[in-house]
Amino acid sequence: MATEIKMPALSPTMEEGTLAKWLVKVGDQVQSGDILAEIETDKATMEFEAVDEGTIASIAVEEGAEGVKVGTVIAMLAEEGEDVEDAAKAARKADAPKSETKQETEDRKEAVAEQKSAPAPASTSAPAPSGERIIASPLAKRIAADKGLDLSAIKGSGPHGRIIKADVESAKPGAAAPKAAASEAAPAASTPAAKVPDFGIPYEAEKLNNVRKTIARRLTEAKQTIPHIYLTVDVQLDKLLKLRGELNAALEPQGVKLSVNDLLIKALAKALVAVPKCNVSFAGEELRKFSRADISVAVAAPSGLITPIVVDAGNKSVSAISKEMKELGGKAREGKLQPHEYQGGTASLSNLGMFGIKQFEAVINPPQGMILAVGAGEQRPHVVDGALAIASVMSATGSFDHRAIDGADGAELMKVFKELVEAPLGLVA
Numbered sequence: 001m002a003t004e005i006k007m008p009a010l011s012p013t014m015e016e017g018t019l020a021k022w023l024v025k026v027g028d029q030v031q032s033g034d035i036l037a038e039i040e041t042d043k044a045t046m047e048f049e050a051v052d053e054g055t056i057a058s059i060a061v062e063e064g065a066e067g068v069k070v071g072t073v074i075a076m077l078a079e080e081g082e083d084v085e086d087a088a089k090a091a092r093k094a095d096a097p098k099s100e101t102k103q104e105t106e107d108r109k110e111a112v113a114e115q116k117s118a119p120a121p122a123s124t125s126a127p128a129p130s131g132e133r134i135i136a137s138p139l140a141k142r143i144a145a146d147k148g149l150d151l152s153a154i155k156g157s158g159p160h161g162r163i164i165k166a167d168v169e170s171a172k173p174g175a176a177a178p179k180a181a182a183s184e185a186a187p188a189a190s191t192p193a194a195k196v197p198d199f200g201i202p203y204e205a206e207k208l209n210n211v212r213k214t215i216a217r218r219l220t221e222a223k224q225t226i227p228h229i230y231l232t233v234d235v236q237l238d239k240l241l242k243l244r245g246e247l248n249a250a251l252e253p254q255g256v257k258l259s260v261n262d263l264l265i266k267a268l269a270k271a272l273v274a275v276p277k278c279n280v281s282f283a284g285e286e287l288r289k290f291s292r293a294d295i296s297v298a299v300a301a302p303s304g305l306i307t308p309i310v311v312d313a314g315n316k317s318v319s320a321i322s323k324e325m326k327e328l329g330g331k332a333r334e335g336k337l338q339p340h341e342y343q344g345g346t347a348s349l350s351n352l353g354m355f356g357i358k359q360f361e362a363v364i365n366p367p368q369g370m371i372l373a374v375g376a377g378e379q380r381p382h383v384v385d386g387a388l389a390i391a392s393v394m395s396a397t398g399s400f401d402h403r404a405i406d407g408a409d410g411a412e413l414m415k416v417f418k419e420l421v422e423a424p425l426g427l428v429a
Helices: 085-096 102-117 136-149 163-170 179-185 210-225 237-254 260-274 316-334 406-422
Strands: 003-005 016-022 035-040 045-049 054-059 074-079 126-127 134-135 229-235 282-283 286-289 295-298 299-301 302-308 347-351 370-374 378-384 387-402
Touching: 003 016, 016 299, 035 134, 136 163, 210 302, 229 237, 229 378, 237 316, 237 387, 260 295, 260 316, 260 347, 260 370, 316 347, 370 406, 387 406
Parallel strands: 295 347, 347 370
Antiparallel strands: 003 074, 016 035, 035 045, 054 074, 126 134, 229 387, 282 286, 299 302, 370 387, 378 387
């Protein structure tokens, strides 16, 4: 018997995805563990492995298809010894449209009658006073409104308890609803998104991928719902840069080359452990206090920004952080990160110093409570040991969720971070 290959849920939040590319074709033999397709989720493009072995009998969803719901049959797999053509026929038969039941035909006729008699289409459902959704045909809703009947008091005899015309016509007058309640139950009309004018300027439209859509949604949500507070410190880097050079010379035989960012990840993690009031997350009715510091690090990938996580960075050596970041960064740029490698984190770090950016304010990555934005290290006039001198200085700005973190606690974290970077031996102790 042919086996259905369904759209998988490649992350806990995935509801649909884009079938980016098929790596097999009809007639191919596959073994368990073979890569069947590349699927674009709301976070990354991931490989989909075969669970069973057999022959690809048919492909139901072509590559490039967007919005494919989790659980949708995307292909059929013929088992060993099964005729591939028979399996393909079975798949086509299963996909063939089924004839309507008598009740479905009646409901469809009611909907058509409603569309002809009403100036605008009505919603197919309405909320009950208790908040429970009511399923009713358009014609049944119109008749109920004309008679002043409360649909929540009527038991539906249609499929899945749907209220149809016959149910409303046979309803007793006692089912009448107060006019005020009926008014409150009326659904508000949805307003279509306004078309953005181009003012006659030539342009090329590029359709958003799932990752970019998710970035837009999450950042909009963050700026609209999280009260940000921003705190900036100037940090002297000379001792850190000197230590980095010495460590790289010692680690060269191992093929390890530390970046400034690797040391900053360690510094942020140790600062969060030292100031636990900032290693928190606002979660509605509760404040979550984390016992370890997992640092999400912003990485620019072709599909958009993604934040792979260095788990328990405070207890890892800087060489281990360096190796892990190189691996995670490479996978991020190739779109090969697994969900556990980018979902979670207790705080984030974003470094735009390599682009010459002096200072910026980053948007918090919900549900985290803070993000550290790091600018470029540059030669500046700076007071060193009570005298004006030229020093390597960078500006670091912390964005804090003011619902969870008070300004004084955020300031304490920035102070500890500055001290760790300016006296960096604590990072390797």
